[in-house]
Amino acid sequence: MKENIYLVGAGLTRFGEWWDKSLRQLIDEAIGSAIRSSNIDAREIDLVIVANMLAEITNNQATLGSLTSSLLPGRPAAMRVEAACGSGAVALHTATAFLESGRARTVLVVGAEKMTDVSNDIVSQALMGAADAELDLPSGLTFPGIFGLIASRYMYEFGLTREELSIVSAVHHRNAMQNPFAQFRVELTPEAVSKSTLVSDPLRLLDCSPISDGAAACILSTKHKSALKLVASQIASDTPSITQRATITSFPATREAFTKALGEASLERKDILVAETHDCFSIAAIINMEDLGFAERGEGVRVYKDLYEKRAPLFVNMGGGLKACGHPVAATGIKQLIDAGKHLTSAKARFGVTHNFGGAGTTCGIHILENTAV
Amino acid sequence: MKENIYLVGAGLTRFGEWWDKSLRQLIDEAIGSAIRSSNIDAREIDLVIVANMLAEITNNQATLGSLTSSLLPGRPAAMRVEAACGSGAVALHTATAFLESGRARTVLVVGAEKMTDVSNDIVSQALMGAADAELDLPSGLTFPGIFGLIASRYMYEFGLTREELSIVSAVHHRNAMQNPFAQFRVELTPEAVSKSTLVSDPLRLLDCSPISDGAAACILSTKHKSALKLVASQIASDTPSITQRATITSFPATREAFTKALGEASLERKDILVAETHDCFSIAAIINMEDLGFAERGEGVRVYKDLYEKRAPLFVNMGGGLKACGHPVAATGIKQLIDAGKHLTSAKARFGVTHNFGGAGTTCGIHILENTAV
Numbered sequence: 001m002k003e004n005i006y007l008v009g010a011g012l013t014r015f016g017e018w019w020d021k022s023l024r025q026l027i028d029e030a031i032g033s034a035i036r037s038s039n040i041d042a043r044e045i046d047l048v049i050v051a052n053m054l055a056e057i058t059n060n061q062a063t064l065g066s067l068t069s070s071l072l073p074g075r076p077a078a079m080r081v082e083a084a085c086g087s088g089a090v091a092l093h094t095a096t097a098f099l100e101s102g103r104a105r106t107v108l109v110v111g112a113e114k115m116t117d118v119s120n121d122i123v124s125q126a127l128m129g130a131a132d133a134e135l136d137l138p139s140g141l142t143f144p145g146i147f148g149l150i151a152s153r154y155m156y157e158f159g160l161t162r163e164e165l166s167i168v169s170a171v172h173h174r175n176a177m178q179n180p181f182a183q184f185r186v187e188l189t190p191e192a193v194s195k196s197t198l199v200s201d202p203l204r205l206l207d208c209s210p211i212s213d214g215a216a217a218c219i220l221s222t223k224h225k226s227a228l229k230l231v232a233s234q235i236a237s238d239t240p241s242i243t244q245r246a247t248i249t250s251f252p253a254t255r256e257a258f259t260k261a262l263g264e265a266s267l268e269r270k271d272i273l274v275a276e277t278h279d280c281f282s283i284a285a286i287i288n289m290e291d292l293g294f295a296e297r298g299e300g301v302r303v304y305k306d307l308y309e310k311r312a313p314l315f316v317n318m319g320g321g322l323k324a325c326g327h328p329v330a331a332t333g334i335k336q337l338i339d340a341g342k343h344l345t346s347a348k349a350r351f352g353v354t355h356n357f358g359g360a361g362t363t364c365g366i367h368i369l370e371n372t373a374v
Numbered sequence: 375m376k377e378n379i380y381l382v383g384a385g386l387t388r389f390g391e392w393w394d395k396s397l398r399q400l401i402d403e404a405i406g407s408a409i410r411s412s413n414i415d416a417r418e419i420d421l422v423i424v425a426n427m428l429a430e431i432t433n434n435q436a437t438l439g440s441l442t443s444s445l446l447p448g449r450p451a452a453m454r455v456e457a458a459c460g461s462g463a464v465a466l467h468t469a470t471a472f473l474e475s476g477r478a479r480t481v482l483v484v485g486a487e488k489m490t491d492v493s494n495d496i497v498s499q500a501l502m503g504a505a506d507a508e509l510d511l512p513s514g515l516t517f518p519g520i521f522g523l524i525a526s527r528y529m530y531e532f533g534l535t536r537e538e539l540s541i542v543s544a545v546h547h548r549n550a551m552q553n554p555f556a557q558f559r560v561e562l563t564p565e566a567v568s569k570s571t572l573v574s575d576p577l578r579l580l581d582c583s584p585i586s587d588g589a590a591a592c593i594l595s596t597k598h599k600s601a602l603k604l605v606a607s608q609i610a611s612d613t614p615s616i617t618q619r620a621t622i623t624s625f626p627a628t629r630e631a632f633t634k635a636l637g638e639a640s641l642e643r644k645d646i647l648v649a650e651t652h653d654c655f656s657i658a659a660i661i662n663m664e665d666l667g668f669a670e671r672g673e674g675v676r677v678y679k680d681l682y683e684k685r686a687p688l689f690v691n692m693g694g695g696l697k698a699c700g701h702p703v704a705a706t707g708i709k710q711l712i713d714a715g716k717h718l719t720s721a722k723a724r725f726g727v728t729h730n731f732g733g734a735g736t737t738c739g740i741h742i743l744e745n746t747a748v
Contacts, residue, residue, distance in 0.1 A: 002476060024508060048611075055503075056430050060511055062503030063458040066736045069611040070618070078611045078737065079464045080456045084437040090453045094468060101474035102376060129429075129436030134398060137434055237422075237443040237452045244444070362440045363452065 001264065002100040007228040007369065009038025009219030010338040015183040015326030018213040023059050023114040028071050030215035031110055038219045040106065045219070047104035048078035051091035051111035051330035053358075057126040058118050068110055076108075084130030084358030085280060087111065088216070088333020089235065089365020095220050096233040105223040111335070112215035113328035123211055127329070130359035132241035144208055146242060146360050147281035148200030154249045154283055155202065158298035162202055164305070166193035168282035169206050169323050171307045176320025181335075183212055183326030190308075193282075207282040212326035216334035228341045231351070232261035232368035240362045251361025254291035258355070261366040267351060269293045272368070274343045274352030275314055276336035279321040288355060289316075315352075318343045332356060337367055344371035375638065376474040381602040381743065383412025383593030384712040389557040389700030392587040397433050397488040402445050404589035405484055412593050414480065419593070421478035422452035425465035425485035425704035427732075431500040432492050442484055450482075458504030458732030459654060461485065462590070462707020463609065463739020469594050470607040479597040485709070486589035487702035497585055501703070504733035506615035518582055520616060520734050521655040522574030528623045528657055529576065532672035536576060538679070540564035542656035543580050543697050545681045550694025555709075557586055557700030564682075567656075581656040586700035590708035602715045605725075606635035606742035614736045625735025628665035632729070635740040641725060643667045646742070648717045648726030649688055650710035653695040662729060663690075689726075692717045706730060711741055718745035 011033025013026050021029075027050075035042050050064040061067065065078030083090040088111040095107040115123050124142050131137065131146065154160055170190045176182035188206060196206040220230065236256035242248050262268065275292065279285035286300035294314060295303050306312035319325045319339040322332055333356035340352035350371050357364040385407025387400050395403075401424075409416050424438040435441065439452030457464040462485040469481040489497050498516050505511065505520065528534055544564045550556035562580060570580040594604065610630035616622050636642065649666065653659035660674035668688060669677050680686035693699045693713040696706055707730035714726035724745050731738040 022508060053436055054430070056428070056500065059507050060499065060503055061507040062427055062456060062500075063614050063732055063736055065457055065464075066611045066733070067506065067614050070613040075611050075613070077609045078457075079468065079609070081468075082436060082454045082456060083439055083452075090439075094453065094455075094471075097468075097475040097477050098471045099475075100477065101471040103471050103474065125434065126430065126436075129434055132441065133433055133435040134396060235451045235453070237440040237449050239444040239449070240437050240441050358437055359440070362437055 001231060003222045005096060005099050005220050005222055005230040006224060006226045007218055007341050008221045008224045008226045009034040009040060011037060011217045012181045012335060012338060013215045014181045015212045015214035015328055017116045023055060023061060023112060026114060026213060026215040027068055027110055027112045030217040031108060034217035034219050040219065040224055042072050043074050044106045045072060045076050045108045047098055047107045048076050049091045049095050049107060049109050050080045051087035051333060052080055052113060053082055053084055053087050053329045054113055054115060054126050059114055083363035085329040086333060086356050086358030086363040086365050087330035089356035089367065090363060092333060092337060092367055093233045093235050093365055099220060099222050106219060106221040108217060108219055109334055110215060110217040111331035111333060113330050114213045115211045115328060116213050135241040135243055144200040144203055147283055148203045150248050151202050151283035157249055160301055162194055163190060164301045165282050166190035167304045167308050168285045169193045171304055172279060172317055172321040172323040175318050176324030179319040179325060182320045182324055183210060184324045203281055209280050209322035209327035212328040214326060214328035214331050216331040216338060218334055218338055227371060227373040229370045229372050230367060231370045232264040234260040234264060235363060235365045238362050240359055242360050250287060251291050253361050253364035254355060254357065257364045257366040258292055261368050265368045271351050272353050273315060273349035274340055274347060275316050276340050277317060277355040278357045279317060279323055280327065292355060315343050315347055333365060337369065340369050344369060348374055350374040375605060377596045379470060379473050379594050379596055379604040380598065380600045381592055381715050382595045382598045382600045383408040383414060385411060385591045386555045386709060386712060387589045388555045389586045389588035389702055391490045397429060397435060397486060400488060400587060400589040401442055401484055401486045404591040405482060408591035408593050414593065414598055416446050417448050418480045419446060419450050419482045421472055421481045422450050423465045423469050423481060423483050424454045425461035425707060426454055426487060427456055427458055427461050427703045428487055428489060428500050433488055457737035459703040460707060460730050460732030460737040460739050461704035463730035463741065464737060466707060466711060466741055467607045467609050467739055473594060473596050480593060480595040482591060482593055483708055484589060484591040485705035485707060487704050488587045489585045489702060490587050509615040509617055518574040518577055521657055522577045524622050525576050525657040531623055534675055536568055537564060538675045539656050540567035541678045541682050542659045543567045545678055546653060546691055546695040546697040549692050550698030553693040553699060556694045556698055557584060558698045577655060583654050583696035583701035586702040588700060588702035588705050590705040590712060592708055592712055601745060601747040603744045603746050604741060605744045606639040608634040608638060609737060609739045612736050614733055616734050624661060625665050627735050627738035628729060628731065631738045631740040632666055635742050639742045645725050646727050647689060647723035648714055648721060649690050650714050651691060651729040652731045653691060653697055654701060666729060689717050689721055707739060711743065714743050718743060722748055724748040
């Protein structure tokens with residue numbers, strides 16, 4: 001990192017189904033909370049970067065950068081970035097570049113999504129924008145379908161069982177019990193996951209992250225300091241269509257971005273104690289453990305078994321992950337950074353990673369946060 | 375500028391109605407042309423930034439960063455940025471930050487839009503995403519409606535006549551005659567503009583930029599050099615809704631971004647000889663001349679009268695502007711930079727400005743290019 005960048009403010013709405021709040025209200029709530037938490041005068045924000053995937057379809061609203069800027073005094077320069085469900089991490093990465101370039105000293109990064117204002121059909125089709133509209137959409141696939149194919153193939157290659165897969169959501173739901181911002185604060189047994197409605201064989205309803213409304217905002221600064229310092233920010237890209245991949249049971253973009261991030265921070269995998277990963281579907285959570293090097297290929301579920309038995313050395317998705325905390329798509333990457341900071345602090349751990357991707361590992365963003373108070 | 379950034383490659387599709395080409399094909403055509411013009415190995419591109427506003431609605435396609443990256447060898451890191459019709463300039467600004475940060479040395483910036491795959495109703499509603507979905511959309515306004523209000527108010531405040539307004543499109547259409555990439559290569563008399571179909575009083579059909587398909591790509595680099603050097607990149611923001619403005623006959627975001635850009639480049643207005651401005655509607659072209667300081671308030675049409683009579687000291691929208699070259703919205707800001715470079719070279723002029731905005735001056739991006747060969 002060319003500059004010392006600190007996480008100096010953080011704000012979240014609770015993720016959920018917010019029939020009584022507009023997208024603007026969710027953004028306003030999160031940024032207000034972030035600004036109050038920072039003790040920084042809002043006039044010091046010199047750039048706003050908004051992560052959003054769906055608002056043009058779900059809310060008839062583009063130009064969310066200037067919309068968010070207009071909620072602030074002085075209307076700072078603003079933009080929106082998008083990389084499907086990986087928009088949040090890409091917004092953080094963009095903020096990093098602006099801070100390192102010296103063009104900004106204090107950046108407000110906001111991720112927001114209002115997914116429940118349209119029918120499930122519309123939101124499902126809109127989410128398919130994260131795949132390839134020419135190669136994937138005409139097949140009738142949806143994202144549960146894509147990850148169903150991935151899960152089937154993974155089970156075939158590595159012998160993962162349905163019962164093992166169900167452990168993932170049980171861990172995430174248990175973690176969410178302590179998170180006041182989580183959409184679902186209810187414990188689940190692995191058996192309940194296995195018995196839930198079949199969505200896309202072998203994936204069942206409780207393998208899937210929900211449709212959510214919510215916003216997350218953080219303030220990154222080179223001017224102001226906190227105990228939480230960003231030590232790496234990397235993104236990597238892959239084909240939007242899984243039909244163009246050498247394998248569908250591993251995501252090279254995760255491996256590339258994480259390897260680069262460890263290099264940037266001069267760290268090894270074993271230095272990381274807190275991990276927020278992109279568990280859009282339970283099978284993704286298992287693959288993520290492998291792509292991030294916390295397990296060998298085909299053995300990712302072992303980490304989740306250890307987490308379930310509370311004997312893992314790692315803190316993974318302590319806020320409930322996408323499954324239980326909710327997944328307002330572009331807000332997720334920002335929420336992960338906020339949660340990583342929170343759990344580094346509470347666990348008195350030094351390094352945490354956030355892993356956020358769009359599509360099926362199509363764009364991956366990795367951030368490593370250091371708790372300098374340890 | 376913290377680094378010397380050069381425009382080392384440029385590629386355009388002709389703007390128009392491309393029923394036989396997909397969005398991907400338009401992007402591929404523009405980036406192929408940009409790479410060939412640069413004499414750079416495509417593997418040297420280490421970041422792709424795609425400007426796009428509408429593809430989620432018009433093409434069911436998000437994640438255009440990774441889609442574009444997948445057309446290149448090595449699949450570089452990639453993202454999409456959006457600021458409505460100002461997306462192109464904001465993408466260039468983002469590229470500037472990445473180049474100055476040292477995170478990238480050679481960036482491919484692409485703007486692309488495929489607007490003709492959906493009905494006019496759908497594209498008109500999608501374009502209203504550039505306004506405020508809560509404050510403006512429920513009124514039934516469209517963008518021709520918004521600029522019709524702006525034109526009415528401008529005529530009331532400054533006494534501009536319908537006949538004077540018609541000069542703007544006549545100038546732009548004449549300029550487009552020499553541009554092989556222009557959508558409309560046909561001369562128009564001011565009388566023809568005044569007699570064209572009424573769209574939104576006082577604006578007529580030939581006051582309005584068209585719905586267009588097209589792509590523009592440029593390569594910016596700190597590693598490779600050319601005669602064309604970027605000397606300023608600035609963006610500024612305003613409210614998406616004109617209902618929240620102190621005036622609707624001037625766009626403060628243009629004034630702010632241009633003033634900052636002149637400061638960044640240590641230039642004065644009189645140093646600028648080439649200007650590519652955002653003439654989405656003829657009235658905008660007149661307001662732009664005033665906001666950019668080439669005319670006093672209320673006197674912008676004088677510049678167009680001088681251009682029409684070929685006695686202006688400025689080269690304005692030499693490729694035909696948005697009106698005659700076409701306006702595939704997010705491609706426009708990139709095309710402007712390419713055109714500014716082309717016209718600086720042909721006119722042997724030293725400094726050119728590009729002025730691109732989203733909405734009604736909601737996000738404005740200004741770039742100043744220097745022709746170092748002069």
